[in-house]
Amino acid sequence: MKKIIVVGGGPAGMQAALSLVAEGLKPVIVERSGALGGKLRDWHNLFPSMTPAHEVLEGMTKQMENAGVEVMLHTEVEGLTDGGVLLMEGKKLEGEAVIVASGFDIFDARLKEEYGYHIYDNVFTTVDVERMLNKGEVALHDGSAPHGIAFVHCVGSRDEKVNQKHCSKVCCITGVKQAMEMRQLFPDAEIYNFYMDIRMFGPGYEELYQSAQQDFGVNFIRGRVSEASPTIDGRLQIKAEDTLVGRPLKMTVDMLVLIVGMKASSSNEKYALPLSSSGFLTPRDLFSGAVSSDLPNVFYAGTATAPKTIGESICEGSMAAEKVSEYLKSRK
Amino acid sequence: MKRSSWREYEKEIAGDHYYYARSCIRQNFFPGSEATFLRIMRDVLGKDIYDDPRHTSCTGIGYHTDIVPLDTTMAVVARQFALMTEAGYENMAVSCITSFGLYTEILETWHEFPETEARARENLFKATGREFKKPANIAHTSDLIFHNREEIERQAVRRLVDATTGEPLKVVEHIGCHYAKIFPKSGIGGSEFPYVLAGMVEQWGGQVVDYPERRHCCGFGFRNYLVQVNRGFSIANSRKKLESMAPYKPDMMVANCPGCAMFLDKWQYALAEMENVTYGADGRGIPVLTYEEMAGLVLGYDPWDMGMQMHQVDVEPLLGKLGVRYDSEAKYLGRGGKFIGAPKPAAVNAFSGDRIYRIKH
Amino acid sequence: MSAIEWGYSVLPARTMDLDRNDLGPVREMLEEMPQFGACIACGGCTATCTAGNLTSFNFRRVHTLVRRGEYTGAWAEMNKCMLCGKCRLVCPRGINTRGVVRLIKRKLGDY
Numbered sequence: 001m002k003k004i005i006v007v008g009g010g011p012a013g014m015q016a017a018l019s020l021v022a023e024g025l026k027p028v029i030v031e032r033s034g035a036l037g038g039k040l041r042d043w044h045n046l047f048p049s050m051t052p053a054h055e056v057l058e059g060m061t062k063q064m065e066n067a068g069v070e071v072m073l074h075t076e077v078e079g080l081t082d083g084g085v086l087l088m089e090g091k092k093l094e095g096e097a098v099i100v101a102s103g104f105d106i107f108d109a110r111l112k113e114e115y116g117y118h119i120y121d122n123v124f125t126t127v128d129v130e131r132m133l134n135k136g137e138v139a140l141h142d143g144s145a146p147h148g149i150a151f152v153h154c155v156g157s158r159d160e161k162v163n164q165k166h167c168s169k170v171c172c173i174t175g176v177k178q179a180m181e182m183r184q185l186f187p188d189a190e191i192y193n194f195y196m197d198i199r200m201f202g203p204g205y206e207e208l209y210q211s212a213q214q215d216f217g218v219n220f221i222r223g224r225v226s227e228a229s230p231t232i233d234g235r236l237q238i239k240a241e242d243t244l245v246g247r248p249l250k251m252t253v254d255m256l257v258l259i260v261g262m263k264a265s266s267s268n269e270k271y272a273l274p275l276s277s278s279g280f281l282t283p284r285d286l287f288s289g290a291v292s293s294d295l296p297n298v299f300y301a302g303t304a305t306a307p308k309t310i311g312e313s314i315c316e317g318s319m320a321a322e323k324v325s326e327y328l329k330s331r332k
Numbered sequence: 333m334k335r336s337s338w339r340e341y342e343k344e345i346a347g348d349h350y351y352y353a354r355s356c357i358r359q360n361f362f363p364g365s366e367a368t369f370l371r372i373m374r375d376v377l378g379k380d381i382y383d384d385p386r387h388t389s390c391t392g393i394g395y396h397t398d399i400v401p402l403d404t405t406m407a408v409v410a411r412q413f414a415l416m417t418e419a420g421y422e423n424m425a426v427s428c429i430t431s432f433g434l435y436t437e438i439l440e441t442w443h444e445f446p447e448t449e450a451r452a453r454e455n456l457f458k459a460t461g462r463e464f465k466k467p468a469n470i471a472h473t474s475d476l477i478f479h480n481r482e483e484i485e486r487q488a489v490r491r492l493v494d495a496t497t498g499e500p501l502k503v504v505e506h507i508g509c510h511y512a513k514i515f516p517k518s519g520i521g522g523s524e525f526p527y528v529l530a531g532m533v534e535q536w537g538g539q540v541v542d543y544p545e546r547r548h549c550c551g552f553g554f555r556n557y558l559v560q561v562n563r564g565f566s567i568a569n570s571r572k573k574l575e576s577m578a579p580y581k582p583d584m585m586v587a588n589c590p591g592c593a594m595f596l597d598k599w600q601y602a603l604a605e606m607e608n609v610t611y612g613a614d615g616r617g618i619p620v621l622t623y624e625e626m627a628g629l630v631l632g633y634d635p636w637d638m639g640m641q642m643h644q645v646d647v648e649p650l651l652g653k654l655g656v657r658y659d660s661e662a663k664y665l666g667r668g669g670k671f672i673g674a675p676k677p678a679a680v681n682a683f684s685g686d687r688i689y690r691i692k693h
Numbered sequence: 694m695s696a697i698e699w700g701y702s703v704l705p706a707r708t709m710d711l712d713r714n715d716l717g718p719v720r721e722m723l724e725e726m727p728q729f730g731a732c733i734a735c736g737g738c739t740a741t742c743t744a745g746n747l748t749s750f751n752f753r754r755v756h757t758l759v760r761r762g763e764y765t766g767a768w769a770e771m772n773k774c775m776l777c778g779k780c781r782l783v784c785p786r787g788i789n790t791r792g793v794v795r796l797i798k799r800k801l802g803d804y
Contacts (some may be wrong), residue, residue: 006535012725110337119334188715198733210786213729217723222734225525229544232579244734244757251711293404304759564704571703605697 003028003070004021004264005085005095007077010038013101016058018217021067023325028070030077030085030093032267037063037308038103044133046310047170047177050202056310077102079270080298097297097324100271100281104262104303107156107164115152115235115258120236121229122146123258124156126174131179133261136186138143146189148237148253151175152225153195157261166278168261169307172199174326175213175259183216192219192253194240202309220238223249228256262307273298281305300321338521338531341512345479346423346469349409350381351416353435355428356389358590358622364639366427367471374633376487377480383417388413394432396554407459409438414456414464425476427591432472433510436518439466441639472511474588474623475685478520480526481535489632491537494583495655500539501583504618505529506573506596508589509549523547529586529623536630545576551599552591560687567606570599574611574618578693581613584650585620596620597644600680610680613692617645617680629656636662645680714762718800722759729793731786732756738780738790744773750782756793764804771798 004020009031016153017027028139035041037060043053064071072093078086084094109117109125121141126134130136140146153175157168172195179191179222193212198220200206212218223240231237235252242249264279274282281304284292291300301320302313350373354366373379391408394400412435416424426432442449456462477484490564492501507526512519521527523545530540551569556562573596577585586592597620604610606616612618620643628638634654640647641663651658666672723730732753739745739753750773759767771794780790 045768113337113522119337119525209708210731214727217727218728219730229546229549230542231544239708242757242761245709245754245761245763247709249709249711560700562701563699564701567701568704568706570704602699603703606699606703 001027001097002094002204005030005098006098007085007098008032008038008102008302008304009036009041009071009073010101010103010302010313011056012103012175012304012313013038013059013099013316014064015314016099016101016301016321017069017317018060018063018067018070019318020324021069023321025321025325025328026070026092027172028072028095030072030075030087031073032074034073036057036064036071037274038072039106040310042127042313043131044130045177045181047173048095048208050177053135077267077270080295094329097299097321097327099299099301099317099324100293100304101301101313102265102267102304103266103322107162107168107260109155109223109258109260111162112155112258115225115256116154116230116236117227117258120256121230122228122234122254123256125258126171127179127260128179129257130304132276133181138182145186146182146254147186148190148235148251149192149227149255150189150251150253150256151179151193151257151259153193153198153259154224155260156263158196164261164263164278166276166280166307167199167269169199169201170309171259171261172197173202173205173208173248175203175257176200176218178257179218180208180212180216183212183218188240190219190253191217192221192251194221194223194225194238196222196224221249226307257306262303265304271298276306291316291323296327299327337525338415338527340399341517341520341522341527342520343471343475344469345471345475348423349421350379350425350465350471350476351419351421352381352383352473353387353412353420353424353426353428353431354383357393357594358427360649360687361590361594361642362622362625362639363642364637365585365622365624368628368633368638369427372484372624372631373476377483381425381534381605382421384415386418387415390428390431390434391556392428392434393554393599396430398555399560403451405434406438406441406448407455409435410456411460411462411465412450413466414460414462416467418462422465422466424470425473426470427590428640429472429474429510430591432470432518433440435467435470435509436515439470440515442466445482472528472588474511474528475520476625480532480690481532484627484630485535486520488536488630490630490654490656492533492630492654493537494653500537501653502580503533504543504546504577504582504585505533506546506550506585506589506592508587508592510531511588525544532623533586534677536610536626541582541690543575543577543581545573548573548576550587550589550592550595552595552667555592557595563605565627566595567599567602570595571603574600574603576690577618578611579631581693582618583613583653584626585618586623586626587620588623590597593620601644601678604678604680604689609692610689611692612645612680613651613693615689616649619643619645619647619650621647621650627649629654633657636665644678647673709763711762716762718764719760721764722796722800725791726792726796728786728788729756729796730748730760731784731788735785736784737785741779741783742773743777743779748773748788750774752794754789759801762796764801767797768801768804784791 006029009029020027299320301316391400391405395405512523516523551566556565600617664674712775744750754769
C-alpha cells in the first residue's frame, strides 16, 4: 500500500494521520522540527474552556503511538512532485496523496516598530506570555510584578502597513483569555485591552468576554495604540484614541502585551499553488471544497489556508483524511 | 536603548561631489550653520560641494500652506535640478528638511505618475528653456554629517562630555517630521527610531535622551504657525515636548530641521512670558543646536563664528560645560569687530530680574 | 502677567491622561456595580433615550468618559435623565442602566 504524505505534525496534521489510519490508509507525517505538536507545545491553557494545552497534546500523541503512525522528524518538504513530495537534498518521498497541514508563522512583532518589541524590555507578545505562563514565571524583565498591563489587539492583523490585511480571528479571544489570566496572577493590577473590534465568533467566547469585563475587571478601550515610548522610571507610555468618546488618551503601564496575529507560513510558496493576498494557500472553494486544492491529489488542513482555532484545525484534519479516502476510491 | 534596528534603514549616500541646496529660513534663524556645514565638508572632509547662488526657495512653505500650486512647485524643483545638471553635478545635498521631503516626494510622484514629470519638464522648458536630469542621489545634509561622523571624531578637539566631570552630556535629538515620516526608507534609522542625529551624539561621546514625546512634531505645522490665531497649536506642541523631556534634565537639544530648531528655541522665551515657566536645570532654558553647530563645537570652531549669538536660549552655560573657551565680549561683534546690536535680556537668556519663574524639571 | 499682546494662547490638550485622572471613584463604582463594566457600546440606550432625543444628553458617551476618570459635568448630565427606564429594556448586556445613572449621581456630585 502506498503512503499518504501529511506535511506538518501540528494538531491538523496529527488528526489527519489518525483519521487516515481509521480509514485503513497508511499516513506518514513529515515534520520540520524535532517533535510533534506544532505551536500547541508552546501554549498554556486553551480558550474558552481553559483546558491545559498539554492535555490535548498528550491525548493526541498517545493515539498516534497506539496507531503506530510513521513520523519523519527534522525533515523539510521543498515542494510537490508528480508522485509525492520533494525533500531536502533532492530526496523524494512517494505517496498517493498529500495533505498540506504546515500551519502558520507567528507575526514578527518587531515589524510594528512603534511598539518597540525587542527594544523596550517590558514589551511582550502573547506568545511570550504563553511561555511565561507555562514556566510559571509571569513577571517584568526585572522579575517584579506589573501593576499596569495593556494588551494591544490586532498586532500584525488588519494592517496593510505590514501586508497583513486579514483578521487573524483567534487573537481577540486570546487577548481576553490572557487578560483574565493576568487578573488571576495580579489581582490589584489595572488591565486594559485596546481593540479595534472585538470579534467573539466561537462557542463560549462572548460569554468569556463579558466575564472578563464584569467579573475580572478588565477595561476594554476601543482604539488602536499608536505608539509606545519609555518613561523616565522605566515604564511605557502609550497613546490611543478612545474612539467611543472621540478623545485621545495616554497612560503609562508596566507591561505591554502585543496580541500577535497569524501570518501565512513562508513555506506556502513552495507548493506553487494559488495563494491569497496575505499568502495563505487558497482552497478550491470555501464551502464543500475547503480542504481541497486545485490538484486532485493535494489536500489542505488547518491554518495553511487561513487563521483557525485548534478545534477547527483538528476538524479539518479529519475532513482532509475523508477527502483523501474519497479520492482514492474514485480512482479505482 | 537597543537601537540596533536602525541598520535596517541605511540608505545610499553619495561619497563626494554634491550640489548644495540651501534652506531659505535657516539663513535667518541660524545664519552660521550652513557656512559651518560647507567649512566642515571642504576643510575637514575634503569634499567637493557646489554652493550655487542661482537656486531659489523650493516653495515648500508656500506649498504646505496651499499658497503655491503643485504644478508651480514641481516646475521650481525641476529648475533646481536643471541648475544642478548644468553645473555638472548629480548628487543633491539638501539643507532643509521641508525641501528634502518635498524633493523626495516629487521624485516619488514623478515615478508613480510619469505624466506629472512630463508636465513639469514641459513647464520648465517653456518658462526657462532649461532641461534636467533627475538626481542620482539625494541626501539631507544631516545624512552627510552622519555618514562622516567617524572622520569628524578623528579630527575632533573635544567630545560631548562635561569637561569637569567627564560625564556624557544628555542630548535630546529632534528629527524634522518630513525627514522620514513621509518615506521612512529615506531616513537613517527609519521614522520610529531615527538614528541620524543619535548616531552623531553617540559617536562624539554624548548620551541620547529617549523621552516619551521623542517622536512628536515640534508643532511648526506651516499654516498653524503662519496664521497668528493658530499659533496656539504650534506652541502647545513644543510645550508638550519640553514638558516631556524636562525630567531628564537635558544639557542641550539638537535638531536637523530649520523650523524645529527655531521653534524649540524661541518658544521657550514665549512660554516664559506667557506662562511664567522656564526649562533647563538652571531655569535659563535648554539650548537648541543645529547639528552643524554641534559638529563645529566638537571640531573646535568659535561659537560666534558659527552664529550662535543668534540663539534665543543662551549657549554660554553649555559652552562652559563643554569647556569651550570663548570671548564673551565678542558675542555681538560682527565682521571687523563691528557691534551688531544685542537683544534685550529675557527670561531664558541670562535675565536676572525680579520676576520669579517656575522652573520645570 | 505678560505685558505682551500675543494674539493667541497655548492650547490646552484634549488628551485624557489616565495617569493624572483620579480613577478611585470609578473603581468604587465598578466594585459596587460590576455590570457597569460590561457595556459594549452598542448605543441602544442613547438611541432610545427620552431626554437624549431632546438634548445633547448621550448616556453612553458620558458613562464611558466616567470610566476614564473624566467626571466633570457627568452629574449635571445625568440630571437630564428622566428615569423612564426604556434604556434598561434595550440593553443587550442586561445592565441596570437606570442604576448607573443613579450611581453616577450619587458618587460624582462633587464634579
